[in-house]
Amino acid sequence: MALDVWFVLPPRFMLLDFAGPAEAFRIATEFGAPFRLHYAACDTATQCSLGLPVGGLQPLPRQLPEGSLILIPGADCSAEAYAMPEAQQIVSWLSTGFQPQHHQLATICSAALLAGMAGLLAQRQCTTHHSLIERLRQTDNSAQVLENRVFVQDGSVWTSAGITAGIDLALQLISQLAGAATARDVAREMVVYFRRAGQDAQLSPWLAHRNHLHPAVHKVQDLIAARPEQDWSLSTLADQVHVSVRHLSRLFREHAGVSVHDYHLGLRAALAGQWRASGLSKEKAALAAGFSSARQWQRVQQAASAS
Template sequence: MQRRVVAVIFEGFQGLDLTGPADVFGLATLIVGESRGYRLEVAAVHPGAVTAGNGVATLAPLALDQVTGPIDTLLVVGGLAAPAHLADRQLIAGISRLAGLADRVSSVCNGALLLGEAGLLDGRRATTHWLTAQDLSDRYPAVEVDADRIYIRDGHVWTSAGVSAGIDLALALVATDHGHALARHVARALVVYLHRPGGQSQFSTAMRTPVPRSEPLRELQTFIDANPAEDLSVPALARRAGMSERHFSRLFTEQTGVSPGRYVERSRADAARRLLEHTGHPLDRVARESGLGAAETLYRVFRRHWRVAPGDYRRRFRSKQT
């Protein structure tokens, strides 16, 4: 059965929030055929050209009040202009009405704000771009906001993190509809991650940690990330930084927000993630090359940081076959 996807856009929307999922659904349809694939329809408050934040105009053939049911998936995009549209009662009322006609309701990036304004996230877990998470939580206290997820499914409502995470969301929807094999096929064709699980963090080690003000600490941070299998103990790092252990630990924690040991563990977990994505190394070799030593330590640390077992992570979205 063909699945109908209705995407809601507005002036200043994020272009990739629409085109990323659209390409996923379009390629999936090419593979499985139109009768089993997806039909994407784009709607806005008023029909016609709608200009994205990057200046590219997109045609919305339908006004929101012209859309009738049934709808398989309602997709609400985000963008820097999304907060300014929260006061647009036609837009919010249109989203609310269409949600009632849809089997699934979804948002990309800070499109979650629009779902929140429509009351569609009350009592649910949701995610959004990490820069918007606090705003979402402050505006809609009935929503349980998790800023560290790629996407979250709570019942029939799906929300995703920023921009490119909309591709992950669309791949997850395809996997739900047609199985993981098709989602992997689509991901490989688009040259993107093979379906990152929703529980994966939005952040790499570098993104999660402020850049130190001190140049020696910045250089040391780069060294840690590039050499996970080296001796990265506090004494070794303090010597490399030319500081006493006590002064080094205090300064590093003050400027990065985490202790040296915590940063090293995060960095090694990130290195292990990359090895699992891009190599076919057995887990004991991944553990050694990422500086975690043994497979048992790899399993424990990986679960703590990425909330998934190393083997499952690799099976779900390894970037190439070896």
């Protein structure tokens, strides 16, 4: 039996918020998932964040089939976009047409604000893009807004952080609705090697300590990030960027704000967490990331939490 998946597009919707999850569900159908995809808006045509017109859209359904999943992408300049009549119509439609006992709702990025405006986040745990956390709290002060989460499920309502987090959420929904094997096939087809779990941080450790312009430090970070499981010695890294060990240590701490050793351990811990989320045991995940044991990984995690 086919499951209806409705992508509801608000005005100025973020194209990647929509296209990433939509492609994930479309590819899932190629692997046999029983999804029937619909693309709806308040009019037959609307415009995305890039200014491109999108036509051939269905109207908002008067009655959702039982079991339907609604996915709503966020919008660019959401404060302005959600004040528009079309967005308010979506809010009204959600507040009357969405039945938590019969449907599921998934919002991406700022679309959580639409769910909040419709009264669907009352007393629920939820999240959104890190820059919109306070706005979401103000939208419904009874909502339990969680910070720095990729996505959050509370009952039949899912909320997620911005942009690429929508793909992580889509893969989780596909896993739940069509099975883990299908989700793995879709992730492989989309070249999403590691799927982030809901409890993972929005602010990726792979991007941490890179807000600088020093080319040698970036090159060293690129080397470590490409193979964090490898035992990188300071002398090997220094040779790669043609500086002394002492000079590299000074440059790295000055520009990255952390020692080479601690940076390396941070990426190993992130990699171990990804291997653990993929199904490996703690010990195997730690070894795959380059730790000598799960105990060493735990010590690194404890040190990070204490700092």
